[in-house]
Amino acid sequence: MRIDAHQHFWNFDPVRDSWIDDSMKVIQRDFSPEDLLPELRSKRIDGCIAVQADQSPQETQYLLGLSHQHPYIKKVVGWVDLSAPDIESQLERYQAEKNLAGFRKILQALPPSAMEEEAFLQGISLLSKYHFTYDILIFPKHLPAALEFVKKFPNQAFIIDHLAKPAIKSGEFEHWSKGIKELSEIPNLYCKVSGMVTEADWKKWKKEDFIPYLDHITDCFGTERLVYGSDWPVCLVAASYAQVFDLAWEYFQPFSEDEKAAIFGDNACEFYGINA
Template identity: 35%
Template sequence: MSNSIGFDCVDSHFHIWDLQNFQYPWPTAAEAAIFKNFSPKDLQENLTKTPVRHAVFVQCLNGSPEEAKWVIQQAKDCPFIKGVVAGIDLTSPKLQEVLDEMQKLPLFKGVRHILDMEEADWITREDVHAGLKVLEGRGISYDLLLRPPLLKYIPGVVSKFPKLKFVVDHIAKPYVKDKKIDGWREEIAEIAKYPNVYCKLSGLVTEADWQSWKKEHFQPYIDHVLRCFGVDRCMFGSDWPVCTLANTDYKGTFDLVQDLLSSLSTDDKKKIFRQNAADFYRLDLTLN
């Protein structure tokens, strides 16, 4: 089914890591299935089973432009990597200097910080906002890795920086396993009112029961996100290899999102599976 979509797709969210080169806070040995090295070649092998031909790496390490440079170096032999979202410390006194260096690299496309490593209200801090202001001035996008308890802080942030493009990763990780939608539903709708905020249809399976999830478990959440953000501000992401924790593989993750969007027109699917990510991250989709 997945190869019948009719156009080459973009994966807006994948990871790779090297446990010998970097010290990662996650995964750990407790996540045995993914506690090993993953390379671009591993992903490339998975892409051949789907129409995905372009992909965006998203950071695993906070405050580590070195990780982003490592990925960019590997992209020379893996041209399907069309963009890199780097872990950069927004509160660093050297932020401008770091960004000057990163913006010389064409594949550098955005910034993210893993909020799980911080106090809940980190995103509201003035020093963080000073960093976001720098990103806004430079036209650099920011990925928001959120969980439901953090959603209440976001309208105040995204409204303060109307020219900064934000994207909510993993539809903000609602409590799919518990079939809980209240609270998340209202707060994600509030965030979607701001036209500078986009949403990744990613990270779904790991928020459900890893062994027994079904398409029907995700449909209410995806339908709600589509109603709130519209087809022009949603994009597909695999969250590979994290998705493999939930008894699936890359193709299964792609097929799930395609199934969840089966009622959409081809033009609308093309926006979600290709064009929106290309526009948001300013990707060059020259065929690999």
């Protein structure tokens, strides 16, 4: 089964979605499952994982509702206030929702010290009990803190979104590569091959720009812990759906059929609990 393990849906709200500024006008509109389906079909992708873009319980319910209406939305990565005093009772209730794979917090907007807050750590400590995954959305400056964070939870299924957003446009590599290497030594941590084009020069990127970063994550994580995702529709500020898919697909062409099947579907199914 081929899976796009990272994409979003939203009904655009200029206040709520203020992060979509005028430099991103192309995505200042609604994006629905009907918009995505032709893109999936064009690349023979069987299903996708809808990831939260707004930090609210309403967003989680919205995505879950879509997943019930559209069977190709295989799982949802939602949002919950992991620091809430009643977090365990919330997780217990959410456990009944079979399409909910796990959660994400927009850590990239916070200082690295946010990963040290006691209430947040308490919430993370409960996720594995209820079989929920956790997506880590950070920038390279967060990598040292992220390493200490994931070390605390050896039984938690973690995945790094968007390669931890390396500064591809400027070509910065050393700091990011060191941090990623250290993180990759944590066996319960996966990495998404996603979000690259938006970290490159939106207008002038070329596929060679991404090769050092792809080489490094492949060396670090191996093909058994890499997961492909498009980051649609955010990717549209820099590339079409097809261009994003083709960047990854062409890079991994020399790999074996089993390795490609792992990166483009099997690993996502294993990590997020997707049944064929």
